[in-house]
Amino acid sequence: MTRTIERRLEFAAPPERVWQAIADPVEIARWFGDRAELDLRPGGAGRFSWDNHGDFAVRVEVVEPPYRLSWRWAQKPGTAIEEGVSTLVEWTLAKRADGGTILELRESGFVAEEHYEGNTTGWTSELGELEALLSTPPSISD
Amino acid sequence: MRRNAAVELRLDVQLYGCIFTAVPDVFEAVADPTRRRILEHLRTSGWLSVTELTRPLPMTRQAVSKHLSVLEAAGLIEYEWWGRERRHRLKSEPLREMDDWLAPYAAAWDRRLDRLRRYLMEDLNDQDD
Numbered sequence: 093m094t095r096t097i098e099r100r101l102e103f104a105a106p107p108e109r110v111w112q113a114i115a116d117p118v119e120i121a122r123w124f125g126d127r128a129e130l131d132l133r134p135g136g137a138g139r140f141s142w143d144n145h146g147d148f149a150v151r152v153e154v155v156e157p158p159y160r161l162s163w164r165w166a167q168k169p170g171t172a173i174e175e176g177v178s179t180l181v182e183w184t185l186a187k188r189a190d191g192g193t194i195l196e197l198r199e200s201g202f203v204a205e206e207h208y209e210g211n212t213t214g215w216t217s218e219l220g221e222l223e224a225l226l227s228t229p230p231s232i233s234d
Numbered sequence: 235m236r237r238n239a240a241v242e243l244r245l246d247v248q249l250y251g252c253i254f255t256a257v258p259d260v261f262e263a264v265a266d267p268t269r270r271r272i273l274e275h276l277r278t279s280g281w282l283s284v285t286e287l288t289r290p291l292p293m294t295r296q297a298v299s300k301h302l303s304v305l306e307a308a309g310l311i312e313y314e315w316w317g318r319e320r321r322h323r324l325k326s327e328p329l330r331e332m333d334d335w336l337a338p339y340a341a342a343w344d345r346r347l348d349r350l351r352r353y354l355m356e357d358l359n360d361q362d363d
Contacts, residue, residue, distance in 0.1 A: 095332050097340045101347055105354045113354055123349040197343065202336060 096200040103193045107185040110193045111158030114183055130163075140165065149173050159185050164201075177202075260328040261335075263308035268293070269301050276311060276324040283319050 103110055113119045117138070120128035130138035130150065138150030146169025154162040160183065167177040184196040264270055272287055279286075288298045302322060305311045310329070313322045 095336050097336065097343055099343055099347055101351060103351070103354050105357065109357070110354065113350060113357075119353075123353040124346055197347065199339070199343065202332075202339070 095202050096198055099197040101195045101197075102188065103195065105193060106191050107158040107187050107193045110185055110195055111161070114195075115155075115157065115161055138163065146170055149178075151178075153180065154182075167202075260308050260310060260331050263305050263310055264329075264332075266301070266304075268298075269305055272298070272301055272305065273310060273324060276322060277326075281314070281316070281321040281323050283316075283321050287322065 113123070115130070115132055117128040117130040120130065120140070125140045125142045127141040128138070130136065130152065132152060132155055134152055134155060136152040138152060139147050140150055141147045148169055149166040149172055150163050151165075151173045152161075152163045154160050162180060162182040164173055164178045164180050166173055167179060179199050179201040182198045182200075184198075186194040186196075188194055264273065268291065271291065275287060275290065276282060284295050284298055284302065287302070288295045291298060302311065302313075306313070308328060310325055311322050312325050313320050315321075
């Protein structure tokens, strides 16, 4: 049920070059946001920044150059990965017969039980109260 | 017995109203992994009773019934009485709300990937940069 975003692109450039563009923070900042920091190793921290939107915390998950890269990023600016909603961005690169690159992007985790905040704060804990309240549901047993 | 669905639903809505400011929306309803499993089961199998829905889950029928009330309040399932048995079915329309909500995120990716494409093309045309 969790919704995901999936995209696929092809480039004339080889996977090594595309990898550089999506993994090197200096290059990331040229197309992705206004500024980028990325400690490129599993568990490494990063930050993607936009002048208009703020700083988004990043945590690197998988680094397998030049074919797989994934990182998790906070959905709200200025919040740590651990404290709010974060989604997982996975990049997969494959070499084309002509030396070019097939790049696939997948972003998932927009709806995850531990990721609720704002108007849905405390849903999980409140569900416990709800269960208690509905412990004898009217004619719901069949 | 047959047509008390509306009464039950109203009761659920009132109960939720005590705790939440609104009826649980589709996001809240699918935020729970058990409810996602129930929806998935209904999506692949059509009309199912509480007993059938409970079978693959590590919990009681009562617990499953409570999850079903949440899904029902969010408009994600409907049910009918088949004799003495209540059978449930997925109503996928509210899920469209999630797609709508996701659209701006997808659009943001389209813009970024377009910039990436142009960036790499410029790069190929001008190897020095």
